[in-house]
Amino acid sequence: MKHRESVDVICGAVIGPINRPEAIVAGLHIDGELRIVGRSAPLKAAAAKLLGAQLQPAGPGHPWPHRVKSTALDRFNADKDETELTLVEPIVVEVSADTAMTGASFRHTVRFLRARPELHPEDLSTPSDMP
Template sequence: MDRAAPRRTHPASYAAFDILARAGRDTRRLPYDERRGLLEQLSSAWRPPLNLSPVTSNRDIAAEWFEIYGAAGIEGLVVKGGAQTYPAGLRGWLKVKRRTTLDVVCGAVIGTRSAPQEVVAGLPVGGALRIVGRTAPLSPSGRRALAPWLVPPAGTHPWPSTVTTTMLGRFGAARGEIDLTLVEPIVVEVIADAAWDGSSFRHLLRFVRPRPDAEASSVPVPKPDR
């Protein structure tokens, strides 16, 4: 039977959700239900801030968690099979994340203005337009929709033309520098998961559409996850 557990972004407390070894014994080949039993035995002596992550095999309860835990900083659920071993190095679990549509400012692109590959997203944080993340590679239709609205900056741009990949998040193919094609800031609509830490998005955004009707200076900054 499948088990679902809340997936946190950056918890105020620490929640253990699986066990890989106990007393020198590798437990990764045990079924998840057996690993969970071992973890529950260990957790009987724990005290906050260390906690045992809740788990359920009830679909209705999992759906309720998905709805109510978002306000507590839970970005979604992780679903595991009760008979599943630990898939070391593999993506063997199903992650169900909360996503929301919001506006960001496209202040630059990776690629060219006529053929943008990714949007470099900004938000007015602390009174200045800050780089807060990037989108996943644009689809052909996304490139066609965005390109007509990309024009050279009208004045001094707040961003440099070269940045480190760490400024764009943890999704760079390699550590180093990357060239940006600066543009006159334009509002774009994106899909983001619930992973905003107050200064950047921790996961890639998904481009939806340009919003030339909106003012870049009026784009609100999301509230940080709790």
């Protein structure tokens, strides 16, 4: 039995086009830097459209690369290829996440619930059960 809870994370990139993202790339501030901690399940069309309307292209100095190993997003991914990221200005999003963690990453994909434009990414704290 999996236990899920709602948690706020930082969307620092998406997979797919910025105006109709296919999935979000979740991040959290860990040890003073924005680190990738997982990805979402594929977004439904309505959610992709709503989120896409709120995303802005990343400015200079974004901490993430444009390409990452697929295992950085999903530890069960046997694909050794890289995944192309569409970097965005970080925004806070609420996700439903399995409470099981592997180190500082979500063990399973998260489910996008909604954007949280009233929150600023710098205001999020790292969950206490993460290193």
